[in-house]
Amino acid sequence: MKPYVLITGASSGIGYEFAKRFALEGYPVIMVSSNDEKLSRACSEIKDHIKNCEIIKIVQDLSKRGVSEELYHKVQDLNIEVGILINNAGIGYAGEFIKSEIRQQEDLMMLNMNNLVLLTHYIAKDMVANKSGKILNVASNGAFQPGPYIGTYYATKSFVLSFSQALRRELKSYGITVSTLCPGETVSDFARRAGKQQLKFSMPARKVADVGYRGLMKGKNVILPGIHNKAALLVPKKIRSLIIAKVYGNI
Ligand SMILES: NC(=O)c1ccc[n+]([C@@H]2O[C@H](COP(=O)([O-])OP(=O)(O)OC[C@H]3O[C@@H](n4cnc5c(N)ncnc54)[C@H](OP(=O)(O)O)[C@@H]3O)[C@@H](O)[C@H]2O)c1
DSSP states (O other), X not given: XXXXXXXXXXXXXXXXXXXXXXXXTTOOEEEEESOHHHHHHHHHHHHHHSTTOOEEEEEOOOSSTTHHHHHHHHHHHXXXXXXXXXXXXXXXXXXXXXXXXXXXXXXXXXXXXXHHHHHHHHHHHHHHXXXXXXXXXXXXXXXXXXXXXXHHHHHHHHHXXXXXXXXXXXXXXXXXXXXXXXXXXXXXXXHHHHTSOOOTTOEEHHHXXXXXXXXXXXXXXXXXXXXXXXXXXXXXXXXXXXXHHHHHHTO
C-alpha cells in the first residue's frame, strides 16, 4: 500500500500536475486548495482520466492564521497518515511595494511561509513517529536573489529555500527527506494572479511537476527544472536583480 500524498495548491498549475502524476503512479492523493469549485473540477478530471485512483478533496484557505491546524485536523478526522507532503500552494504580487495592497502582501506571506512552516511541523512530527516520509517544498528560482517590484514574493521563496535546507539536515537522522523545488517561469494561473505577464520561455507545468517528482523520489536536495533556469544562476546575483527590476518595474 502506497502512502498518502498531501498536495497543497492542487487545483491548478504545478500542484494539479503533481496530483495527476502521483495518482498515475498509484498513490492515494489528498488535494487541497481554497476554491471549492475549481478544486472539485480538478479532482473530477483526475478521477475521469485515471481508473481506480483514490482522490480526497479538502477545501482550505491557507492564507489566514490558524488554518494549518484546521487542515491537519481534517486529515486526522479521515484517519489518514500522510507519507508525502508537497507544500506547493503559493501566490505572487508584482508591482511597486509602497503602492501595493498591504493586506494582500500579508496573505501572501501567510500562505507562502507561515502556513507552510506550520503544516510541515504537524505532518513532520507524524513522519518522525513513523520513521519515514518525504517533504517537497515549492520555492522558486526567485529564491536566489532579491526581486525588485516583486520583492515580498521573492523574499518568501528565499525563506522557503533556507528553511527547507535547514530542515533537511535536521530530519535526515529520522529517515525523512526534505527537497526544495525551484521552478523558473512556468505556464499556470500564477502570472495572471500575480498581476504580471506570462513570459514566452515559460515551462509547461507538467514538465516542472515531472522533474519535481523524479527529484523528490531520488531524495534530491534542491531541484531546478530546465537547463535555462540553471544557466540563469551563472549570471552574477547583482545583474540578475537589475534584470528583474527592469522586467517588473515596467509593468
Ligand atoms: N508559475 C510560475 O512561474 C512559478 C515559478 C516559480 C515558482 N512557482 C511556485 O509554484 C507554486 C504553484 O504555482 P503555480 O505556478 O502552479 O500557480 P497556480 O496555477 O496559480 O496554482 C496555485 C495553487 O495554489 C492555490 N492557492 C492559492 N491561494 C491559496 C490559498 N489562499 N489557500 C490554499 N491554496 C491556495 C491555488 O488554488 P485555489 O485558487 O483553488 O486556492 C492553486 O491550486 C507556487 O508556490 C508558486 O509560487 C511558480
